[in-house]
Amino acid sequence: MELTQATVNDLLDRLGPGTGHLYLPADLDPQALTDLLDGRYGAPRTLVLDGFTDPTADESRDAALLAPFEGRAVTIRAWAYGDRWIGTGTARDAAGIVRPVLVAAGREVPEPLAAAPGEDVDWVRRLIRITGWTDPAGRPAMDWAKTEASLGTGLPSDYKRMVETFGEGAFDGFLDLNQEPWADLREDGLLIWAGTEHEDLYCWRADGGDPDRWPVVVRSFDGKDLAFDCRAAEFVCRILVDPHHPYTLARYFDAHWFMTYGGNGS
Structure with a gap:
């Protein structure tokens, strides 16, 4: 054959x-x-x-x-x-x-329950549930101190957990998770943490002293910015399951996964 x-x-x-x-x-x-x-x-x-x-x-x-x-x-x-x-x-x-x-x-993938007002949600854990992730941690030994020193800033804790958990790859084979933030848009006050094959860049507005409060900003292929008052892991959860989100993947996939590029599970 x-x-x-x-x-x-x-x-x-x-x-x-x-x-x-x-x-x-x-x-x-x-x-x-x-x-x-x-x-x-x-x-x-x-x-x-x-x-x-x-x-x-x-x-x-x-x-x-x-x-x-x-x-x-x-x-x-x-x-x-x-x-x-x-x-x-x-x-x-x-x-x-x-x-x-x-x-x-x-394969049945449970979707997250809606967050109650004021609820302290672990969005990375919800992301694990949404994607049915079962592999060992992808990059548990990341040297974040070195990365943060080179960037001159701390980084959001949920992003670091996403990288440590999933490693190198893409959600639904579409949203590429950067293993270290890209500083290409630093002059615009943005750090890039993910991107898509459609050339949308998922960033943070990296101002203020607490990285865990940085909002997500999407820089589209035509240079326009759209801000979201949430953190990176919550943003990914919502585009996976909310069919009304401006950047939804829920219209195209009934269940969601993480495509690993590295050898995490082999």
């Missing part, structure tokens, strides 16, 4: 829209299929390696990919994508022969 992105599309169509699995021809290179999916969905999480399942696998989440193999999975790598879990690797068939496999399972 010649593997191309078109082949992958055909295989995923054969799985159907919900849960399904396929044992693939023995001569198919499972690493080649992993690489193609990696190019589409970002770096995978290793769910099973040499027959040993990651102990953090959750039966209500990505571990649903393992149910069809009844303990016979050998190596499975997994991706969260929209309302599905996608997995590929190898597993033993009913005759005990190790074969390449492709598997999908439905």
Whole structure:
């Protein structure tokens, strides 16, 4: 079987829209299929390696990919994508022969409850829930003191937690999270913490002594600014789930995920 992105599309169509699995021809290179999916969905999480399942696998989440193999999975790598879990690797068939496999399972992502007036919301925790994030911390050892010294300012604590938690990648494969703020618009009083393929820049108005009170400002591709009285993590949560937000992604995706660019979970 010649593997191309078109082949992958055909295989995923054969799985159907919900849960399904396929044992693939023995001569198919499972690493080649992993690489193609990696190019589409970002770096995978290793769910099973040499027959040993990651102990953090959750039966209500990505571990649903393992149910069809009844303990016979050998190596499975997994991706969260929209309302599905996608997995590929190898597993033993009913005759005990190790074969390449492709598997999908439905994915339900709880949306955050509305914040009550005056409620102290942990927006990073809500973002983890919205995206169904299960991987280990992406960049837990960031040297923020060095970064802040080079910028000459402290940085918002929720942004630092987002980087430490998710690492390098993009929300819904669209909103790229900068691992360090960009100072390209410093003369305008802005620090850039994220951006999109549409060339919108998500910034803070970096004035005032408390970075945790900096408002978010979106600098659009045509140079116009729109300010939001919220912090970065809350802004991301709202564009993911609020269909009426000016920069919403909720109109395009029913469930949300974080596409990892690095090797956080591999």
